[in-house]
Amino acid sequence: MSRKRSANAVTIHDVAQLAEVSPATVSKVINDVPYVSEQTRQRVLAAIDKLNYRPNVIARSLRKSHTATIGLITDDLEGVFTMAMMRSIEEVASTQGFSVFLCNSYGEMSRERAHLEVLLAKQVSGIILMSGYKVRERGAPALELGRVPVVYLYQYTTDVDVPCIIPDDLGGGALGTRHLLELGRRRIGFVNGPLHFEASQQRLIGYQQALRNHGIAFDPALVRTGKWNEQSGYELAHELMALPQPPDAIFCASDSLAAGALDALHELGLRIPQDVAVVGFDNRYFSGYQRPPLTTIALPLYEMGSLAGELLLKAIQGEPTHRVIHRVPCTLIKRLSCGAPPD
Amino acid sequence: MSRKRSANAVTIHDVAQLAEVSPATVSKVINDVPYVSEQTRQRVLAAIDKLNYRPNVIARSLRKSHTATIGLITDDLEGVFTMAMMRSIEEVASTQGFSVFLCNSYGEMSRERAHLEVLLAKQVSGIILMSGYKVRERGAPALELGRVPVVYLYQYTTDVDVPCIIPDDLGGGALGTRHLLELGRRRIGFVNGPLHFEASQQRLIGYQQALRNHGIAFDPALVRTGKWNEQSGYELAHELMALPQPPDAIFCASDSLAAGALDALHELGLRIPQDVAVVGFDNRYFSGYQRPPLTTIALPLYEMGSLAGELLLKAIQGEPTHRVIHRVPCTLIKRLSCGAPPD
DNA sequence: AGCGATTCGGAAAACGTTTAATGTCTGCAG
DNA sequence: CTGCAGACATTAAACGTTTTCCGAATCGCT
Numbered sequence: 001m002s003r004k005r006s007a008n009a010v011t012i013h014d015v016a017q018l019a020e021v022s023p024a025t026v027s028k029v030i031n032d033v034p035y036v037s038e039q040t041r042q043r044v045l046a047a048i049d050k051l052n053y054r055p056n057v058i059a060r061s062l063r064k065s066h067t068a069t070i071g072l073i074t075d076d077l078e079g080v081f082t083m084a085m086m087r088s089i090e091e092v093a094s095t096q097g098f099s100v101f102l103c104n105s106y107g108e109m110s111r112e113r114a115h116l117e118v119l120l121a122k123q124v125s126g127i128i129l130m131s132g133y134k135v136r137e138r139g140a141p142a143l144e145l146g147r148v149p150v151v152y153l154y155q156y157t158t159d160v161d162v163p164c165i166i167p168d169d170l171g172g173g174a175l176g177t178r179h180l181l182e183l184g185r186r187r188i189g190f191v192n193g194p195l196h197f198e199a200s201q202q203r204l205i206g207y208q209q210a211l212r213n214h215g216i217a218f219d220p221a222l223v224r225t226g227k228w229n230e231q232s233g234y235e236l237a238h239e240l241m242a243l244p245q246p247p248d249a250i251f252c253a254s255d256s257l258a259a260g261a262l263d264a265l266h267e268l269g270l271r272i273p274q275d276v277a278v279v280g281f282d283n284r285y286f287s288g289y290q291r292p293p294l295t296t297i298a299l300p301l302y303e304m305g306s307l308a309g310e311l312l313l314k315a316i317q318g319e320p321t322h323r324v325i326h327r328v329p330c331t332l333i334k335r336l337s338c339g340a341p342p343d
Numbered sequence: 344m345s346r347k348r349s350a351n352a353v354t355i356h357d358v359a360q361l362a363e364v365s366p367a368t369v370s371k372v373i374n375d376v377p378y379v380s381e382q383t384r385q386r387v388l389a390a391i392d393k394l395n396y397r398p399n400v401i402a403r404s405l406r407k408s409h410t411a412t413i414g415l416i417t418d419d420l421e422g423v424f425t426m427a428m429m430r431s432i433e434e435v436a437s438t439q440g441f442s443v444f445l446c447n448s449y450g451e452m453s454r455e456r457a458h459l460e461v462l463l464a465k466q467v468s469g470i471i472l473m474s475g476y477k478v479r480e481r482g483a484p485a486l487e488l489g490r491v492p493v494v495y496l497y498q499y500t501t502d503v504d505v506p507c508i509i510p511d512d513l514g515g516g517a518l519g520t521r522h523l524l525e526l527g528r529r530r531i532g533f534v535n536g537p538l539h540f541e542a543s544q545q546r547l548i549g550y551q552q553a554l555r556n557h558g559i560a561f562d563p564a565l566v567r568t569g570k571w572n573e574q575s576g577y578e579l580a581h582e583l584m585a586l587p588q589p590p591d592a593i594f595c596a597s598d599s600l601a602a603g604a605l606d607a608l609h610e611l612g613l614r615i616p617q618d619v620a621v622v623g624f625d626n627r628y629f630s631g632y633q634r635p636p637l638t639t640i641a642l643p644l645y646e647m648g649s650l651a652g653e654l655l656l657k658a659i660q661g662e663p664t665h666r667v668i669h670r671v672p673c674t675l676i677k678r679l680s681c682g683a684p685p686d
Numbered sequence: 687a688g689c690g691a692t693t694c695g696g697a698a699a700a701c702g703t704t705t706a707a708t709g710t711c712t713g714c715a716g
Numbered sequence: 717c718t719g720c721a722g723a724c725a726t727t728a729a730a731c732g733t734t735t736t737c738c739g740a741a742t743c744g745c746t
Contacts, residue, residue: 009408011732022696027734035694057464058404059732063701065352067401069465072445077430087420090447099461102415102445104433118442121400122412259632286629289602354702365726370704378724402702405731 010051019047030055061123069099070312071119071127073112075155077104079132080284081301085153088305089128096313098125124148126312131155149315153308161323163311165304169199172297172330173206173253174213176279179295179332180249181214183339185277188216189240189247190223191233191257200225203253203281222247226257233260241268241276248276249338255280255287258294262337266291273339283333292336300328353394362390373398404466412442413655414462414470416455418498420447422475423627424644428496431648432471439656441468467491469655474498492658496651499668506654508647508669512542515640515673516549516596517556519622522638522675523592524557526682528620532583532590534576534600535568543568546596546624565590569600576603584611584619591619592681598623598630601637605680609634616682626676635679643671 012030016023021040028036029044036044047053061067070093074082086102093100101119105112112129119127130153156164180188190207193200208218224239226232233252237260240247250265252258258280262272270276272292280287283298307326315321334342355373359366364383371379372387379387390396404410413436417425429445436443444462448455455472462470473496499507523531533550536543551561567582569575576595580603583590593608595601601623605615613619615635623630626641650669658664677685 009732012734013732023733024696024698024735025694028695031734033735035692037694040695054460054464056405056466056732057461058401058410058466059701060734061401061701062399062405062703062732063734065701077433078426083421083426086445087447090420090445094446094458099444099446099465101442102429102433103437103442104430115437117397118400121397122442123399123401286632289629352702356702366703367705367726367728368724371725374704376705378722380724383725399702402731403704405702405733406704408731 010053012053012055014051015044015047015053018051019044065123067123067125068097069101069122069124070316071101071103071115071122071124073103073105073115073119073127073129075105075107075131077102081132081154081282081299082130084301085130085305085308088302089130089153089309092306092309092313098313120148125316126150128153128308128312129155130308149312149321151308151312151315151321153304156325161321163315163321163324163326165308165311165326165328167199167299167304168327168329169202170206170209171327172281172299173203173251174210175206175330175332176251176281176297177207177210178214179334179338179340180251180277180279181210181216183249183277185247185249186216187219187222187245187247187249189237189250191236191240191250191252191261192223192225193228193232193253193257195225200253207251228254228256230256230260230263233257233262234264235260237261237264238268241265241270246276249273249278250276251279251281253281255282255284255294255296257281258296258337259286259290262290262294272337277339278337280337287333288335290337293342295335295338295340295342296333297330298333300330304328353396355396355398357394358387358390358396361394362387408466410466410468411440412444412465412467413659414444414446414458414465414467416446416448416458416462416470416472418448418450418474420445424475424497424625424642425473427644428473428648428651431645432473432496432652435649435652435656441656463491468659469493471496471651471655472498473651492655492664494651494655494658494664496647504664504666506658506664506667506669508651508654508671510542510642510647511670511672512545513549513552514670515624515642516546516594517553518549518673518675519594519624519640520550520553521557522677522681522683523594523620523622524553524559526592526620528590528592529559530562530565530588530590530592532580532593533566534579534583534593534595534604535566536571536575536596536600538568543596550594571597571599573599573603573606576600576605577607578603580604580607581611584608584613589619592621593619594622594624596624598625598627598637598639600624601639601680602629602633605633605637615680620682621680623680630676631678633680636685638678638681638683638685639676640673641676643673647671 012023012026016026025036026044029041072089090100103115126149128151150162152162152164154166156166192204211218224236226236237250250261252261258278261278265272265276272278280294280296283296287294287296334340336342355366355369359369368379369387372384433443446458469492471494475497493505495505495507497509499509535547554561567579569579580593593604595604601621604621608615608619615621623637623639626639630637630639677683
């Protein structure tokens with residue numbers, strides 16, 4: 001009989017033979033193709049069950065040239081924002097019957113290139129290129145390699161016709177500022193990261209817009225820029241508080257900066273939020289563990305991830321893809337450092 | 344000509360045609376099979392280059408029944424220990440030419456089952472089942488589905504013949520305790536997590552062993568068990584410090600417990616490490632941000648991940664796999680809470 | 687009874703590779 | 717001149733599906 005196959009490779013032929021039917025018919029019942037009688041259908045199903053048959057998806061893909069597989073290339077698998085996006089990508093993919101290949105490029109173009117090659121060789125139906133935070137822009141990867149849909153997640157580029165997904169940093173900047181304004185704060189300091197990051201620029205613009213909308217004059221002395229880290233936050237907060245008219249609130253463009261600012265304020269013996277309110281940005285893991293727990297602007301990482309997945313899957317299904325930059329809105333996480341009652 | 348193919352599907356036939364040679368010959372030069380003349384080899388390579396041909400790995404796998412692909416199913420994609428293990432798995436896989444499918448089961452058996460089915464249907468060469476911390480034991484997944492090698496990572500089960508990889512919690516418990524003993528501490532409190540976790544049991548045993556090896560009597564009054572969280576750490580540290588003979592050091596079985604303990608000690612106005620030294624366990628992200636930065640026992644997550652990858656790949660290459668529980672040693676991360684000079 | 691439409695089932699050709707088998711040279715030893 | 721052993725190259729059969737096409741049977745009409 002068919003015992004010559006390698007170990008446990010039960011194929012559609014085995015099923016066909018057992019059910020006394022042709023492989024074509026078996027295929028039909030598997031794929032719910034009409035015009036197979038109920039009786040044979042049952043016979044085939046029984047055979048499938050008995051042999052514990054599972055279709056070989058590889059073979060299927062070969063014929064159908066559709067693998068139900070997408071590739072996910074990340075800059076930094078251990079990046080602080082990676083997991084959340086990955087989680088939602090995996091979720092939308094798997095609920096739609098897709099599997100996802102995980103690739104880590106370590107930010108090296110050569111590795112990214114290599115991963116792209118194998119993904120395409122493995123006939124993925126689409127690819128998500130994901131970054132975290134730092135790297136936001138770069139040349140187009142070698143998309144000429146194959147004509148599979150691509151979406152950029154948390155990064156973008158203008159030289160390629162591809163949808164990009166990033167957080168709405170401007171809106172986030174406005175959101176945090178508005179929150180402080182609504183709590184009655186009038187001199188709001190802004191501690192920013194390096195200005196060559198688009199995120200910094202956008203968050204600052206948001207801050208300014210919110211001030212303007214509230215009829216508060218923008219005071220350049222109240223904004224400071226440094227690195228993204230705690231040390232900068234510490235130093236710049238000190239600078240702000242040393243002003244002749246120190247601020248009654250500090251909005252930091254990252255939670256790390258905010259952590260440093262908190263240190264500085266504690267050092268000065270100031271009460272938070274009574275004397276100075278503090279709002280961070282990013283909703284990093286540790287922000288809830290600060291003293292006091294930090295009110296912050298959350299990056300919409302889940303939403304960005306699922307948007308990426310959905311966009312890609314639609315593109316795979318043939319929907320035309322435009323060169324759009326999707327800016328996903330940030331949300332406010334109220335904790336104790338701003339003075340408002342927490343969520 | 345061959346323009347009838349779907350868009351940009353350049354196949355081995357196209358190459359063959361351009362190079363005026365048979366597909367078989369092209370295949371040979373691709374796979375470095377001997378007996379093809381240098382001249383035709385060059386001609387074929389030129390054609391490949393010109394057409395920008397990439398072999399269709401799906402088709403290849405079909406014939407060779409070997410996909411160079413592994414599956415990774417995790418309990419909890421967002422688990423605190425997941426990323427590090429994932430990173431090293433991806434690394435060893437990709438350096439050996441394997442791709443990895445990422446699957447998240449959310450700890451639900453039905454999802455795990457479903458993922459297993461599609462992984463097997465997609466003909467993966469092997470599967471890693473990964474957990475984090477909490478779930479350590481459970482029934483065997485439906486391996487009868489297919490005969491592909493499996494390894495368990497950060498979880499284990501005894502009812503299946505499969506290699507398991509877990510941290511050496513006992514060794515870690517001993518390591519932290521020994522470190523405190525060597526720094527001269529003599530009354531070391533032990534704040535533990537729930538005892539139904541094997542990790543708790545093992546860490547406690549390690550603690551006891553280290554004491555014994557140093558000739559210090561084990562005092563049951565010095566060990567407390569609660570939950571894994573900060574709150575427990577806070578309360579149990581208070582209990583310990585209220586003892587008639589309070590400890591001069593506290594070893595916590597998790598960094599969360601340690602964070603709570605730190606709170607309690609601060610509240611009591613005690614200096615760390617001068618009055619009480621503290622050591623945590625897990626090397627969580629926030630442990631370096633405590634006041635003072637927490638000395639802790641690091642879980643060997645990278646090592647566990649790469650071990651998992653290597654074991655799986657070896658098994659795929661045919662090496663027989665035993666039912667072994669690999670306990671990977673933990674390491675000591677010296678920071679400021681123990682009194683020793685940091686690394 | 688005749689006949690088109692509908693339903694069911696199978697034969698065979700794909701899908702893009704690899705590989706075993708086979709064939710054709712060329713050169714060289716006897 | 718024969719025979720034989722490489723060295724190259726090709727043919728064709730796999731791999732496990734899906735899918736087109738075709739034929740047979742049945743059904744519902746006139």
